[in-house]
Amino acid sequence: MGIEILEKERIFCLTGKSVCYVIGVNEFGYPECLHFGLPLPLGELAKLRNPRLVRGHSVSLPGTADRDADPSQMLMEVGGCNSGDYREPSLALTVADGSRITDFRYAGFQIVGERNCRQMPRAGGGETLELFLMDPVSRIRLVLQYTVYPDTGVIVRTARIDNQSRDTVTLDRAYSFNLDLCNDRYDLICLCGAQLRERSIVRTQLVPGIHRIDSKRGVSSAQRNPFVCLCDRHADENAGAAYGVTLLYSGSFALNVELDECDHVRINGGINDFGFMWRLGPGESFETPDCVIAFSKEGFSGMSRAFHDFFRQHYMDPGQVFRHHPIVINNWEATYFDFDEDKLKRFVDRVKGTGMDLLVLDDGWFGKRNDDRSSLGDWFVNKSKLPHGLKGICDYCRAKGMKLGLWFEPEMISENSDLFRAHPDWCIHAPGRKSCVGRDQLVLDMTRTDVCQYLKDVLSQHIEALDLAYIKWDMNRSITEFYSPTLPAERAREFFHRYVLGLYDVLRYLREKYPHTVIESCASGGCRFDGGMLGYSSQIWTSDNTDALSRASIQYGTSYVYPLSAMSCHVSACPNAQSGRVIDLADRFHIASLGTFGYELDPGSLTDEELARLSEFNEQYRQDEDLVLKGDVYRLANPFEENLFAMMLVSRDREKAKLVVMVPVCQPNGTIRKLKLPGLDRRRTYSVRETGQQFSGELLASYGLVLPGLRGDYKTVVYHFKAV
Numbered sequence: 094m095g096i097e098i099l100e101k102e103r104i105f106c107l108t109g110k111s112v113c114y115v116i117g118v119n120e121f122g123y124p125e126c127l128h129f130g131l132p133l134p135l136g137e138l139a140k141l142r143n144p145r146l147v148r149g150h151s152v153s154l155p156g157t158a159d160r161d162a163d164p165s166q167m168l169m170e171v172g173g174c175n176s177g178d179y180r181e182p183s184l185a186l187t188v189a190d191g192s193r194i195t196d197f198r199y200a201g202f203q204i205v206g207e208r209n210c211r212q213m214p215r216a217g218g219g220e221t222l223e224l225f226l227m228d229p230v231s232r233i234r235l236v237l238q239y240t241v242y243p244d245t246g247v248i249v250r251t252a253r254i255d256n257q258s259r260d261t262v263t264l265d266r267a268y269s270f271n272l273d274l275c276n277d278r279y280d281l282i283c284l285c286g287a288q289l290r291e292r293s294i295v296r297t298q299l300v301p302g303i304h305r306i307d308s309k310r311g312v313s314s315a316q317r318n319p320f321v322c323l324c325d326r327h328a329d330e331n332a333g334a335a336y337g338v339t340l341l342y343s344g345s346f347a348l349n350v351e352l353d354e355c356d357h358v359r360i361n362g363g364i365n366d367f368g369f370m371w372r373l374g375p376g377e378s379f380e381t382p383d384c385v386i387a388f389s390k391e392g393f394s395g396m397s398r399a400f401h402d403f404f405r406q407h408y409m410d411p412g413q414v415f416r417h418h419p420i421v422i423n424n425w426e427a428t429y430f431d432f433d434e435d436k437l438k439r440f441v442d443r444v445k446g447t448g449m450d451l452l453v454l455d456d457g458w459f460g461k462r463n464d465d466r467s468s469l470g471d472w473f474v475n476k477s478k479l480p481h482g483l484k485g486i487c488d489y490c491r492a493k494g495m496k497l498g499l500w501f502e503p504e505m506i507s508e509n510s511d512l513f514r515a516h517p518d519w520c521i522h523a524p525g526r527k528s529c530v531g532r533d534q535l536v537l538d539m540t541r542t543d544v545c546q547y548l549k550d551v552l553s554q555h556i557e558a559l560d561l562a563y564i565k566w567d568m569n570r571s572i573t574e575f576y577s578p579t580l581p582a583e584r585a586r587e588f589f590h591r592y593v594l595g596l597y598d599v600l601r602y603l604r605e606k607y608p609h610t611v612i613e614s615c616a617s618g619g620c621r622f623d624g625g626m627l628g629y630s631s632q633i634w635t636s637d638n639t640d641a642l643s644r645a646s647i648q649y650g651t652s653y654v655y656p657l658s659a660m661s662c663h664v665s666a667c668p669n670a671q672s673g674r675v676i677d678l679a680d681r682f683h684i685a686s687l688g689t690f691g692y693e694l695d696p697g698s699l700t701d702e703e704l705a706r707l708s709e710f711n712e713q714y715r716q717d718e719d720l721v722l723k724g725d726v727y728r729l730a731n732p733f734e735e736n737l738f739a740m741m742l743v744s745r746d747r748e749k750a751k752l753v754v755m756v757p758v759c760q761p762n763g764t765i766r767k768l769k770l771p772g773l774d775r776r777r778t779y780s781v782r783e784t785g786q787q788f789s790g791e792l793l794a795s796y797g798l799v800l801p802g803l804r805g806d807y808k809t810v811v812y813h814f815k816a817v
């Protein structure tokens with residue numbers, strides 16, 4: 094485990110849990126990927142080499158007689174520009190003389206301890222290798238960083254660009270990583286969708302050309318998640334090789350997958366280069382976001398477990414990630430803007446004693462916000478709705494044994510707001526142009542320090558005055574008019590990355606100042622569900638679609654990358670507000686219980702019997718919560734491919750497990766379905782709470798569990814396994 098270096102051979106081997114990444118500096122000074130996959134015998138590292146062929150119509154490097162010194166055939170760690178590598182570059186910069194040629198060659202290495210970059214969320218711990226590469230003509234140094242962990246199957250990569258010249262250079266593209274692999278008849282998987290159907294799994298065959306997954310929206314987006322996976326053609330949820338890549342970044346991003354004529358696959362990406370540019374003065378450095386690369390031989394579930402381990406053990410706030418998450422009741426779908434103090438009190442009275450921890454007061458408590466057309470930015474209480482102020486309802490909750498959480502949409506400003514009237518220049522705008530509106534709102538210019546300071550102050554005031562246990566940080570539109578009059582013209586295209594840095598600055602400030610306050614991130618539901626936001630918020634509202642059938646798919650896709658505890662999931666009312674579907678309360682609970690849990694309904698509309706069920710659900714959730722927070726995920730049936738959803742959570746010690754199954758559409762006289770259950774200890778015997786039966790782990794893994802026939806649509810069944 095860790096980093097092994099063969100200095101003479103210039104080979105660097107990073108070994109983590111079931112993963113190994115080997116870099117070799119070739120005879121021309123280019124670091125190449127020699128291997129990415131299962132751990133290798135260290136004694137044989139020196140035998141690794143990437144073959145090359147002499148090809149017609151290729152170029153070879155200057156100063157060498159080798160006709161096979163063709164950069165386009167090398168499995169590069171940096172995708173260069175204009176120096177014979179014709180694939181997508183990972184770095185493109187323009188130097189003072191206007192040329193755009195770079196040729197980065199190896200110049201040394203070092204092993205570093207804790208990495209230090211406060212601008213962006215960073216993975217902590219592990220062991221980090223830094224490779225130094227130099228372009229001697231431009232005097233730009235590139236530092237490639239690789240971090241490896243003994244207990245997770247990921248490699249974290251990033252790049253830093255140091256301008257050691259006397260001139261300013263312009264970065265046109267500054268990706269976080271470049272990964273070149275030999276194709277093995279791979280398929281490509283990405284998570285695409287739209288608001289209300291976020292992160293659908295899309296699998297295609299990899300074909301020659303470039304496949305680009307990106308967002309130009311200023312947010313990572315619901316349309317395309319910053320994730321891509323290459324897998325064996327026959328890989329499935331629990332078998333086969335899967336390489337997953339995700340970015341710890343929340344703004345416009347790009348991930349390119351290129352299959353070339355040599356049957357090499359290049360994956361690279363980071364901050365989207367569309368509309369991007371960065372001026373780097375002499376002596377300055379530019380840091381790219383972290384990228385996490387997972388490998389597993391145990392299919393997509395194995396890849397997900399590697400990501401989940403990484404997020405939980407080395408990235409997300411340790412004070413938040415494993416603690417009991419509050420069970421919340423949120424008033425949004427129950428009231429929308431139509432609430433007052435009495436109604437909220439009735440909520441609290443009704444759920445008192447059922448095991449709810451927190452009331453989330455959603456949109457509409459401030460300014461003159463009675464619909465979604467005004468008041469964003471006016472973060473002072475609407476006394477006509479809450480005559481005793483926020484304190485009144487906060488104290489009321491406390492008296493009933495609950496806490497208060499509060500909704501904000503900090504990055505936004507309504508034209509009809511006091512804030513806009515006082516600071517019309519604070520919104521994103523370009524002189525002489527009308528700005529697009531989304532949900533009738535404009536976006537604050539987060540590149541401005543005065544705007545960020547205002548947000549820090551106003552949020553701090555509320556958190557402190559109410560001792561808020563939770564804030565919901567919403568963001569309900571994509572960004573347009575990427576421009577700030579405060580940036581000089583030559584820096585105009587730094588805007589969207591600076592926006593993200595401004596956002597991270599405010600979030601980091603709050604996270605550090607109020608470590609006990611939960612920040613739930615949200616963007617019209619799951620339009621900004623990414624590793625960047627997980628650096629500051631321990632849970633993200635997964636989707637505004639709370640229909641349990643839709644949610645089963647959304648949560649299934651989201652779990653490809655993100656841990657279950659990061660997914661905020663609520664039981665809502667029926668007919669469902671988005672789909673109109675009616676699904677039994679218990680079935681809604683079973684799906685919502687696969688994440689950070691809560692409710693989104695009017696408890697006054699529930700019968701006493703239903704309310705009693707809520708108490709049971711909350712108790713059940715608390716019993717199983719450890720599995721959500723710490724368990725290993727095994728996905729067993731993919732609802733994007735068949736009429737079945739099945740997901741199992743297994744405790745790390747293999748003592749207990751929970752299997753949740755949903756059959757979307759009942760098929761009378763349908764086929765018998767057996768599910769093989771990997772992940773349990775094959776040598777132990779398990780009792781099934783719901784049936785009283787006992788099975789060995791061996792039998793469950795090799796033969797499987799026969800599912801019962803379920804009557805009715807959207808029916809779920811849950812089994813709890815306990816080692817005897």
Ligand code: DGJ
Pocket residue numbers: 425455456500567569615616617618634636637
């Ligand atoms: C979008 C969120 O996703 C909802 O949960 C709710 O908070 C609304 N915004 C409020 O405007």
